[in-house]
Structure formats: C-alpha cells, structure tokens
Amino acid sequence: MRRLAPVCLALAAALLGCSSGNGTGGGGGPAGAAEQPASGGPAAERQITYTTRLPIARYSYTAAEDTAIESAQQVLTRRCMRTYGIAYEPAKPAPRAAKPADRRYGLSSASEAARFGYHPNSDAGPPPPQPDLPTDALPVFYGKRGSVTGARDKVMYKGKEVPADGCFGQSVRKLSKGYDDPAGAAVASRIATGSYEKSLTDPKVKDGFRKWSACMRNSGFQYKSPMEPLNNPAFQGATVSGKEKKTATADVRCKGKTELLGIWFTAESSIQQADIKKDAEALEKLRTAHRKKAEAARRIVAEG
Helix, strand or coil, X not given: CCCCCHHHHHHHHHHCCCCCCCCCCCCCCCCCCXXXXXXXXXXXXXXXXXXXXXXXXXXXXXXXXXXXHHHHHHHHHXXXXXXXXXXXXXXXXXXXXXXXXXXXXXCCCHHHHHHHCCCCCHHHCCCCCCCCCCHHHHHHHHHHHHCCXXXXXXXXXXXXXXXXXXXXXXXXXXXXXXXXXXXXXXXXXXHHHHHHHXXXXXXXXXXXXXXXXXXXXXXXXXXXXXXXXXXXXXXXXXXXXXXXXXXXXXXXXHHHHHCHHHHXXXXXXXXXXHHHHHCHHHHHHXXXXXXXXXXXXXXXXXXX
C-alpha cells in the first residue's frame, strides 16, 4: 500500500481538532503562512509551505484558535486538580530550534536533505514536557492511563474517585461537548487525505514525476516517483548514511529543476476546491463549530 505523506496525515488530525496528547501545549501553524525560515539562521533558505495553504486548511483550527483551546483546557484541568488538593501549573514547552520544512510532497528543503536525508529534522526540539507532578498525582491528571497499578475500573486518590480519563481528559471532553462536529470533521479529513491520493493520478503530476525521475537518473539514482526513496528500507534505520544524504539532496534539487512541488500543489488544490464545493454546507458548519468552540475557550481563559 502506498504510504501517505506524514504531513498529509497531520493535516487530517488538525481538521479533526486533535489536542496535544499530554496536555502541555503545542499547536498547529497559521493557515495563511506561506513561508518559514529553515534552520540555520536568517541567511538560511526560505521554505515554502504547502499543507497550510491548501484549500481544505481553511476548515482546520487557526493557530490562534488552537492556542485559545489549549489554554482553556489547562484552566479546566487546573480547576479539576484543585478539587483533589493538587496545585497544578502546565509545564512550559522547550523552545524549538527550528520548524521542520513542509513534507506533504516529500522532501522540500535542501538544507534538511543534506543534514538529515529522509529522516525527521532532529532540530525540531524534544517532545512536549510531562506535567510537573508527584508520581502519586499523575493518575489524577491522566486517569487510568497514569495509574501505576493498571486500574481497570476506578482510579481513586485519597478516597475520592478520579475521572476515567483524568482531569486533563475530562477538561478536553467538557470543552468539546456541544461544539465538536464529528460529521463535518470526517468530511474534511476525507478531502484532506483523498485529495493527496487523487493528485498522484493527475496527468500534470505524473508528467512531473517522469521529469523528476529523469533528473534523478542523470544524477545516478533510479526512482520512478518521490515516494520511492521515502519508503526505501535502507533509509529508515537509526542513522543517516552518506548515500541517503546524496539521494535526498538530488531529490530536492530535481524537484526544483522540474518545478514539481508547485505543479503538485496546484493540482491538489484544484482537486480540493472541487471536493469542497460538493460538501460546502457540511464544511461551513464545521468552521462555525470551530469558531464557537474557540469563543467558548476564550471565555474560560478570561474567567481564569
């Protein structure tokens, strides 16, 4: 089965309104951002983003909405933890040295290719920190997931029952209740993932693949499409080999020579626009739900 681009799946998650799994913050990028600086400082290459400029991205949460919702989740979690006599403050996320380049269409950054090959950008920073709580308080935060005893029925803390999914999970549910639109999110997710698959059969994209393949062949690499080196088992180990870096560098260079990234983005945008027209009513309902949820989140944060 052909593997979907990781960012393709990330966009689907954003459309579904997924929050950070550990409750310590971290949101998506702004839907209107077109470029981001690559790692290496102001003089580094400029990276064009594709995922957040696709038409369907208009129906995901904006960066400001994500921030409001995550902040509200923390306020509700803090209130819940207080009922158990636990003082809780969310941990501050570690600063990220760089934002990884957009990989919806495979590699797009020459600097990342030269350093990391097809491996993830390790400059992106560590995962979000865990909540700064005593071990015995973790089950109150996480519920059954944080219980060291592996509780199946109830989690208790000092004689008081804890929500099954903990204070954080309960806070996510409280904020989502009455606002989330699963049906609309499913439509948006289907468009976000389906358009990528459809784009692979677009005549202009297929012609771009042929030109990219010819360019790669001239550099000594035999690949029919940009997905092939991504799925090469030799490039999925713990270390990045010299061959992987050379292949990745040629990959990005050939995408530039053939203008494949722009062609691919244009083709997928057209596919999404047609799909969006078919489900405009459901998508507008989803966008309205997102706005109302963000407004509710801002009210919770204002109340403190």
